[in-house]
Every structure is written in C-alpha cells, then in structure tokens.
Amino acid sequence: MRDLLIIGSGPAGMSAFIYAKRANLDVLVAEKEFLGTGQIAESLQVDNYIGLVGKSGYELGEAFRQDAEKFGAEFYEGKALKITQKNAFWVTEFDNGESVESKAVIYAAGASHKRLHIPGEDKFLGNGVSFCALCDGALYQNKTVAVVGGGDTALDDALYLSDIAAKVYLIHRRTEFRGAQKNILKVKKKTNIETVLAVNVTGINGDSRIEAITLDNGNKITVDGVFIAIGMAPQTDVLGDIVEIDDYGYVIADETGITKAPGLFAAGDVRTKKLRQVITAASDGANAAISAIEYLKSSECI
Amino acid sequence: MAERVTNSEFREKVIGHPGLAVVEFYSDSCVPCKRMSPVLAALEDRYQENIYVAKVNVAYENELAEEYNIGSTPTFLFFRNGGIVERFSGARKRDELEQIIESNL
Known part of the structure; x- marks a missing residue:
C-alpha cells in the first residue's frame, strides 16, 4: 500500500509530488x-508565470515533469474510473482493470475539453473532429471547416484556420461572441470566415469522412472538419458522491485541498476557486501535499 | 534522427523499403508529436539494422496525408514490404511500439 496516490501529472500533481516526496512519503x-x-502543454506561450515569462507551455509542462523525475517520480499509466474508501484507506480503480491502494489521495486530474454530445462526435473524433486547431489545422488546406464555440479559443482557432482552409464557419449558440473585442474585430475582417450565430450543432454526418453538420435551425452545412472549442470541464465524475461537488462540477475545497472526505484532497483545476492558472495549480499541489502529510501524521498511518 | 520524407521520396523510401518502415505523420505544433520524438529516436537506435523510420510533415505533404486518410496528428503507419500492417493515432508507450515492431520484423 502506498502512502499517497496523486491522480494527475499536470502542474498541481507534479508540485504535490515534490512536496510529498520531500516529506519521505511513498x-x-x-x-x-x-x-x-x-x-499547459497546449498553451503556445506562458505570459504570467513569474520567472518563466515567455516560455512555451509545452516546455513549462516538460520542465515540471522533469523536476518531479529528478525526485524519483514513479508514474502509473491509467485513467481513474472509481475511487472508494475502504476502512481507513483508499482504493482507486483504473481503466486497465487494476486498482491501487493508498492511505491518502490527491485528486488533481484537471479539466478536459467539453464535448458537444451529439451524434457523429465520437465516430469522427481524431478523424475529422478535433479539439486542437494548431495540431490538425494543416490537414484542411483549401478545405471547409467549422469551428464551434464563442470564446477566445474559438475565435483564435477560426483565425488560425482561416489562413489554411478555404472557408471557415464559426458557429456559436448565442447571438454574441464572448471573446475579446480585438479578436472579434479580426474575425469580422476575414473574408473567408462566416459567422453563424444563435444556432446549435445537432449532428456530424458522413460515411468514412465528415461530409456535413446539421444545425437546430434545420440547415445543413457541408464541411470537411469540425473543431470544437466550447470550453473546459473539470474531471470529477469519478469522485461520485464521496466529496461535495458544486453545480459546475468542481470539488468544494479551499486552498488546503481538504474535502469532505478525510484523506482525499483536491488540487488544481478540479477544485472551487477563482483563478484557474498554472501558478494557482502549482500552489494547490503544494498545499494539498502538506494537508496530506498532516493527515497521514495525525492518523498515524506513517 | 527519423528522416523527413517528402511526397516525391515516399514511394521509393517507404513503399520500396524491403522490410519494416515506421512513418509518423506529424505537425509542428502538435504536443503528442513532440512527446513521441524521443520515443522514435530510441526505437531507431534499438532497431537500426531492422527498421526504417520516417516522418511526414502534414503541413507540406498534403497529398500524402490525403492518400493515407490522416485525420489527426500524430498518426503512425507501419509498412512491411510496402503494405500497411498497422496504424494508430496519438501518443503510445515505447513498449507498445516495440511490440508492434517485434511482431512485424
């Protein structure tokens, strides 16, 4: 049995690891x-982490990981599916069928891309449906794509893709975009971006490749690819009702990371807080580790 | 280092390779592609006598990406004597790749 299982290898998880390891936990x-x-790996450039301004998000993420590796970090490949308390310890079940027992858990699984949950989305994921315009944009040279969303990510994606694709439809369910005004103006200036407002995408159609999307106003648009940029959602489903979760899916916990469940701590983007950034994730990891160390000491687990 | 091949070289270098050729279709800004670089380099070192490792940049080799129906990056194609024996997309562990290589050598 491990002293501590950290779920998540982002800034919160890596920072928690270093603090826990320095306290000699297993x-x-x-x-x-x-x-x-x-x-963080998907951020082009980090402009607000003191001491590291200008570094690429990818490099920063790698640096966090390498620092944890210097302290001997041991990684386990698996997606946590269920976490349950058994007597005084925790059992985490993974998608590979294995489970890991630990005296404490720091849950730092972060957030992931929100899905549209419409027919065709799963079928074409990785084959026409993408969450990363920078990664997959090059596959749409002189083709037609749709970007779904209304925030800065959607606007940035549409702008990026407009230099590659022949035509970009920017589809947003509201009547106005939420993104920065300067981005909205840039989008308006692009002759090959057509904005489609106040509609929802209801389906992604095609046989072996995407052929079209359907909208809830009855229209159909012929496209070759769909880029989804409708925000991020915390990965907290696996926690079930062992902790308190707010209306948006965040684990209710303050900066100590302490949750309703003794021995299970929340750090990073999964917890309730005002600012979800790398710097607050790293800070959360450190705090949660200290809480875990104190918990293990007080319950005389170590 | 995996060799970057262009559309015009693909037929000769990959399809024409006697034995196993591993091809990564990648793009410059793709995070999992970056992660796979050291993995590919390690495989190339280990199997240098037995495999040919090539990379195709989808931003420049659009025809190849079309021809092989590449829908996301990275996508890995394994050719044995010119025929595709395996394909997958996304980052994979080194030992999984080794298994695929071992079973197709």
Missing part, C-alpha cells in the same frame, strides 16, 4: 495520458 503518480503534463 508516492505514486497516476496519469491518464502517456507522458502527460496537463493542459
């Missing part, structure tokens, strides 16, 4: 994505 880090570093 720690395992579980990650759902091989060599994952969390959402």
